[in-house]
Amino acid sequence: xxxIVQKYGGTSVGNPDRIKNVARRVAEYxxxxxxxxxxxxxxxxxxxxxxxxxKDIAPLPSERxxxxxxxxxxxxxxxxxxxxxxxxxxxxVSLTGAQAGIVTDxxxxxxxxxxxxxxxxxxxxxxxxxxxxAGFQGETPEGQITTLGRGGSDxxxxxxAxxxxxxxxxxxxxxxxxxTADPRIVKEAKKLEEISYDEMLELASxxxxxxxxxSVEFAKxxxxxxxxxxxxxxxxxxxxxxxxxxxxxxxxxxxxLDKNQAKVTLVGVPxxxxxxxxxxxxxxxxxxxxxxxxxxxSHGSLDKVGATDLSFTVDKPDLLKxxxxxxxxxxxxxxxxxxxxxxxxxxxxxxVGMRSHTGVAAKLFETLANEGVNIDMISTSEIKVSVVIxxxxxxxxxxxxxxxxIGC
Amino acid sequence: xxxIVQKYGGTSVGNPDRIKNVARRVAEYxxxxxxxxxxxxxxxxxxxxxxxxxKDIAPLPSERxxxxxxxxxxxxxxxxxxxxxxxxxxxxVSLTGAQAGIVTDxxxxxxxxxxxxxxxxxxxxxxxxxxxxAGFQGETPEGQITTLGRGGSDxxxxxxAxxxxxxxxxxxxxxxxxxTADPRIVKEAKKLEEISYDEMLELASxxxxxxxxxSVEFAKxxxxxxxxxxxxxxxxxxxxxxxxxxxxxxxxxxxxLDKNQAKVTLVGVPxxxxxxxxxxxxxxxxxxxxxxxxxxxSHGSLDKVGATDLSFTVDKPDLLKxxxxxxxxxxxxxxxxxxxxxxxxxxxxxxVGMRSHTGVAAKLFETLANEGVNIDMISTSEIKVSVVIxxxxxxxxxxxxxxxxIGC
Numbered sequence: 179x180x181x182i183v184q185k186y187g188g189t190s191v192g193n194p195d196r197i198k199n200v201a202r203r204v205a206e207y208x209x210x211x212x213x214x215x216x217x218x219x220x221x222x223x224x225x226x227x228x229x230x231x232x233k234d235i236a237p238l239p240s241e242r243x244x245x246x247x248x249x250x251x252x253x254x255x256x257x258x259x260x261x262x263x264x265x266x267x268x269x270x271v272s273l274t275g276a277q278a279g280i281v282t283d284x285x286x287x288x289x290x291x292x293x294x295x296x297x298x299x300x301x302x303x304x305x306x307x308x309x310x311x312a313g314f315q316g317e318t319p320e321g322q323i324t325t326l327g328r329g330g331s332d333x334x335x336x337x338x339a340x341x342x343x344x345x346x347x348x349x350x351x352x353x354x355x356x357x358t359a360d361p362r363i364v365k366e367a368k369k370l371e372e373i374s375y376d377e378m379l380e381l382a383s384x385x386x387x388x389x390x391x392x393s394v395e396f397a398k399x400x401x402x403x404x405x406x407x408x409x410x411x412x413x414x415x416x417x418x419x420x421x422x423x424x425x426x427x428x429x430x431x432x433x434x435l436d437k438n439q440a441k442v443t444l445v446g447v448p449x450x451x452x453x454x455x456x457x458x459x460x461x462x463x464x465x466x467x468x469x470x471x472x473x474x475x476s477h478g479s480l481d482k483v484g485a486t487d488l489s490f491t492v493d494k495p496d497l498l499k500x501x502x503x504x505x506x507x508x509x510x511x512x513x514x515x516x517x518x519x520x521x522x523x524x525x526x527x528x529x530v531g532m533r534s535h536t537g538v539a540a541k542l543f544e545t546l547a548n549e550g551v552n553i554d555m556i557s558t559s560e561i562k563v564s565v566v567i568x569x570x571x572x573x574x575x576x577x578x579x580x581x582x583x584i585g586c
Numbered sequence: 587x588x589x590i591v592q593k594y595g596g597t598s599v600g601n602p603d604r605i606k607n608v609a610r611r612v613a614e615y616x617x618x619x620x621x622x623x624x625x626x627x628x629x630x631x632x633x634x635x636x637x638x639x640x641k642d643i644a645p646l647p648s649e650r651x652x653x654x655x656x657x658x659x660x661x662x663x664x665x666x667x668x669x670x671x672x673x674x675x676x677x678x679v680s681l682t683g684a685q686a687g688i689v690t691d692x693x694x695x696x697x698x699x700x701x702x703x704x705x706x707x708x709x710x711x712x713x714x715x716x717x718x719x720a721g722f723q724g725e726t727p728e729g730q731i732t733t734l735g736r737g738g739s740d741x742x743x744x745x746x747a748x749x750x751x752x753x754x755x756x757x758x759x760x761x762x763x764x765x766t767a768d769p770r771i772v773k774e775a776k777k778l779e780e781i782s783y784d785e786m787l788e789l790a791s792x793x794x795x796x797x798x799x800x801s802v803e804f805a806k807x808x809x810x811x812x813x814x815x816x817x818x819x820x821x822x823x824x825x826x827x828x829x830x831x832x833x834x835x836x837x838x839x840x841x842x843l844d845k846n847q848a849k850v851t852l853v854g855v856p857x858x859x860x861x862x863x864x865x866x867x868x869x870x871x872x873x874x875x876x877x878x879x880x881x882x883x884s885h886g887s888l889d890k891v892g893a894t895d896l897s898f899t900v901d902k903p904d905l906l907k908x909x910x911x912x913x914x915x916x917x918x919x920x921x922x923x924x925x926x927x928x929x930x931x932x933x934x935x936x937x938v939g940m941r942s943h944t945g946v947a948a949k950l951f952e953t954l955a956n957e958g959v960n961i962d963m964i965s966t967s968e969i970k971v972s973v974v975i976x977x978x979x980x981x982x983x984x985x986x987x988x989x990x991x992i993g994c
Binding site for chain 1: 640650651654658665666672673685
């Protein structure tokens, strides 16, 4: 008699047949005696359709009203899912985020969950119902409709699992779990049985977008063990949980390749205090998200100010904005030139085992050298090594690195 | 500085351009200094699309969940309308039915408004906002989402106008107002400047479906004067209000033709007490809506039970159901035969002036006789005379009756 929270994403509820499939799966768990809370996203395409409608009316619609608009997507799915469960003779009741007790702050389109009092959910479960909760949404203490931003439905599921002290939290998606690498690029990629929150966080932030970082952070904070698995089959997925001793035996848990970065290099930047601060403050003010930063040693002589090269990476969609900011600073800072390129890939290896193993970075560089892949930038953390390389060699490099660290 | 409640139906908000048009009209009223509350329906097609989705999942979806599902349609329109007003620099805030304080009973899909406390609406108006309220929906005191059934958005507007003691309530639709007859049939039909609640109710129930009866009844009960007018132009519409003395000068306000009725005749019904009761009780139990009933005089001799013919009309979609009920009673009641036809039209003349004018029915019958139109059934009320005639002669009859009573 476990209490299970299951979350189904947009493709898993993308049409009436898929919603019926979800209902069948839920009914199966329930027939074993489990109590089930289901969190659903909007049907795939619905949210984009609503955004298009709004943008057809005004290019920059009010965020409060976008929340009122977009919250309808999930509200439709909860009703349809309840209807599908009824047709299998399973008692089921749908709840909007607000009805489920999800109270958020008032930051529209990216609200944070303030508190969650799932009194109604508990009551309905006790009466024998499957409870279906709209993901992605909540309301402020004043009764304003809010949404939680991208990946918000995962967050709803994990927050509900924490508040209800669920025995199990399952995140159903269209992949079988978390892989050692993207299986479309690396044929030998293996599905992981388990992964630590920290590794999952690094992989998420490195472009292996199974889940948004903030849901994983929330799960880590509230110690919610969750499983990422497919809604298309019955294969066990990947369990995401606190690091265990045995996890350290594996040096590299996964390899990721982020193709969504662009690189900007400022050539001949005067090497004086405050220049870097000025540049990145300006980029931050323009809400440009900077990822890696590398500055080379200055070669200036003692009697005059030296010049250095400064490189950083940004998300590709932010590149134009970043270039504008940098162009605006040219006179003030006096650098010689700017070079920007989108033809880079960021390859990363991630694993908590790195903490207790040496020579990991060296082995990575050697592997890349053997493949004739030049390294542009390097960045490391306790459980991660990232390198920026030529985009054209990205997949080849990834396959070689996967073979070297994880094997076949 | 009037307080105006405006209601826009599904076609008036059917796409982004039309929503922008609505916003322009609202902005115009506001620029004159009026305070405006806008009630909107779901964009045309949205509700039907949602119903289809639900029926694809289960043929008889739960009414509670249908309310959760369908309430999203209006919620989308309020957000989009607010966005459109913002783009004209008009401050606007959207409210769901629940947020606007519309509390209903728990009869899902056809809830009744219990009470309406528009505290939030008043606050927002005071702050200078246009307030946009989702029509057709409310919530129970326990926080369940409900919908008000067909024509529910009109009801929302009229109830809000009553609760806010609005100076004006405008029902925007795709016709210019209420006409003396359907202009598609009678070229000479004239738009009415005003009409009484009772006349409007008779016309609504007689197939001239500008508005659902229940909204008109609500307006009558709470003495809400409202105007039916077009969202496509600036022409004044028809004002619906309590009967005034001067209204009685007009004998016939309008002529309607209901083509949606079917007639059932039971031939040779034994003329004994309780037979009619048995028949119409059985029809009622099967939720068949019976409209007109006519029974001819019995010609039985004194020493045996006489036989009579009994005719009644039902909505066309109910005809099959009605025939089944009648067939099931044949043995019990012993009538000789059943004749059913869909080829009838119900022509009606309506006007409060009939109360103080005599000879109205006679003039109607004479007009029809002159056109060679045979009368099948007759039914009268204080302010209405209806006749059932051959469907094929319906439009010709209507034109003649319109010419006789209203002129060109």
